[in-house]
Amino acid sequence: MKLSRRIEDQILLLKIKHGDQEAFAIIYDKYVDALFRFVVFRVRSEEIAQDITSELFLKIWQHITTSPTNVENLRAFLYQMARNLVADHYRTTQETLPLEEAIEVEGSGAKDLNVRLSLAEVEKGLSNLPGEWQEVVILAYIEGFKHAEIAAIIGKSPAATRVLLHRAIKELKRILNQATY
Amino acid sequence: MNKDNLIHQLHELGSIKRAPALWREQTRSRLLKQIEVTAFKPFSLAERLVYGWQQTRLTLAPMHLAPVIATVLIMVIGYSPFSVALATSLPGSPLYPVKRLAEKFELSLRSSSDSQGLFYLTLAGRRLSEVKTVSGADVATQAELFRDYNINLGFAQASLETGLPSTDLAKTYDQATDILAANLNVLTPAPANRQVYKVALDLTSKVSSRALALLVSQHGSNGDGVKSAEVADRLATEIAKVEAKLEGVEAKIQLFPENSPAPRVVITSKATVVPVAEASKQAKDNLAEAKELIARNEFGLALQKVQESEDLTAKSEAAVTEEETTTEEEAKSETELEETPATETGEVKGDSTEPTEDPAKPTSEVVPQPESGGAGEAAEPTPIPQQ
Numbered sequence: 001m002k003l004s005r006r007i008e009d010q011i012l013l014l015k016i017k018h019g020d021q022e023a024f025a026i027i028y029d030k031y032v033d034a035l036f037r038f039v040v041f042r043v044r045s046e047e048i049a050q051d052i053t054s055e056l057f058l059k060i061w062q063h064i065t066t067s068p069t070n071v072e073n074l075r076a077f078l079y080q081m082a083r084n085l086v087a088d089h090y091r092t093t094q095e096t097l098p099l100e101e102a103i104e105v106e107g108s109g110a111k112d113l114n115v116r117l118s119l120a121e122v123e124k125g126l127s128n129l130p131g132e133w134q135e136v137v138i139l140a141y142i143e144g145f146k147h148a149e150i151a152a153i154i155g156k157s158p159a160a161t162r163v164l165l166h167r168a169i170k171e172l173k174r175i176l177n178q179a180t181y
Numbered sequence: 182m183n184k185d186n187l188i189h190q191l192h193e194l195g196s197i198k199r200a201p202a203l204w205r206e207q208t209r210s211r212l213l214k215q216i217e218v219t220a221f222k223p224f225s226l227a228e229r230l231v232y233g234w235q236q237t238r239l240t241l242a243p244m245h246l247a248p249v250i251a252t253v254l255i256m257v258i259g260y261s262p263f264s265v266a267l268a269t270s271l272p273g274s275p276l277y278p279v280k281r282l283a284e285k286f287e288l289s290l291r292s293s294s295d296s297q298g299l300f301y302l303t304l305a306g307r308r309l310s311e312v313k314t315v316s317g318a319d320v321a322t323q324a325e326l327f328r329d330y331n332i333n334l335g336f337a338q339a340s341l342e343t344g345l346p347s348t349d350l351a352k353t354y355d356q357a358t359d360i361l362a363a364n365l366n367v368l369t370p371a372p373a374n375r376q377v378y379k380v381a382l383d384l385t386s387k388v389s390s391r392a393l394a395l396l397v398s399q400h401g402s403n404g405d406g407v408k409s410a411e412v413a414d415r416l417a418t419e420i421a422k423v424e425a426k427l428e429g430v431e432a433k434i435q436l437f438p439e440n441s442p443a444p445r446v447v448i449t450s451k452a453t454v455v456p457v458a459e460a461s462k463q464a465k466d467n468l469a470e471a472k473e474l475i476a477r478n479e480f481g482l483a484l485q486k487v488q489e490s491e492d493l494t495a496k497s498e499a500a501v502t503e504e505e506t507t508t509e510e511e512a513k514s515e516t517e518l519e520e521t522p523a524t525e526t527g528e529v530k531g532d533s534t535e536p537t538e539d540p541a542k543p544t545s546e547v548v549p550q551p552e553s554g555g556a557g558e559a560a561e562p563t564p565i566p567q568q
Contacts, residue, residue, distance in 0.1 A: 014231065036205075037198045054212065119190060122191060
């Protein structure tokens, strides 16, 4: 992680700890899209993803302002919280939710139909991966996390994460190849 | 589909998936209303320092100055005779400002909070060693070094609090603060620096307690990280320290005159005020309970008891020291009054019927008694001193 971003996050965290709403709004603006994306890929419903993301930010505020321990890596912490809420969601509903709609393309006029269809297939393939495999693929290739950061989020060693990611990509390729033929 | 293509598609997927704009804005407004707070919590001094430091680093971060300047500095410092002279330079020496500058650069090269925290601990230790070499008469330098010690330890503490430190880090902090405390205890600050010295003692004890608490909690959460015997030993050392302090307190309590009212101490946990002897007994009981808890490997509870005991001991120590100082001052003022000639204090000892030194002076004119207390209160009206 870049040093300047880490320092910036630490300053924001310090301000939030003291009840600074503006700092919280900055964090919201900075991370809402990424967290929403992570959640929506996992729950496959925009409506549920919206509810979970709202709840997530409220919990982030409560945690930072009340917890005595400080957050070292904000980005990793946010995804850990998101991951926990998604897990809670699946625990309470105990079902797999259907893919609600095709990919919503914002400002994608320049993209041709083939690419869009292909992306829809990739997303479907992704949704067929087991939960943890899905997470590591999203974190690594959609959100751009490094192995060590993913390891911190999912609570595994970097080596185990690398193996997990390798297997997940292999499986995704298999699913997509099967769908094509 | 090959792997590269798939990864490219996944990147693409990430770049097009966003939260709906309307929902994003509505949620933002709703959240900000929900989290509305009435009072902004003030920043502590340590937090202000951390905040200021982070802001400076943020400003300097895009400039990429550090590597260039550091390289130049390392080349200069790396020159051996200079390096030795620099490392051993003391306040007042022409090289000392260069040494401090080099420390700042070394710090800026450390990117993780753990490594920065450890370096701050090193710097705190260096400032203490320098205090030892400074003459007691140089009050200003001594005060500055104590202040720098406090600042460095404050930063080290902040880094300890950032995230969950590893067992090794908690152990290092624990050992380092133990050494720092031992070094601090042998120092004698100039009277004008007692306050800053007290802050240094308190801060060191605070960081040490926090490191110990982390060790205990890490034993609880991960049995492989800290061994039970290790935690038990560490707690036993802490208990021994408190017991030694308590002995000192009890010795002072014994010296109180029988009928004098004993100072009282607030027991925060019980919200009561008790005589100092009772507080010290309570502290002793807590330590006994802590020992039993340690024997049962209940380290968390044992630590709690030790901390309660430390708190009570510190309060009792402060109460008896205050009492002792007051008694000493009273005794001192009594002695002074007895030894001081009447012409200096404006008091006359002995029988008031005796003639004054100068019979020409009128005896009817008197001035008010000075507020000297003790023997002065019993003195007779004083004649106006001769001009």
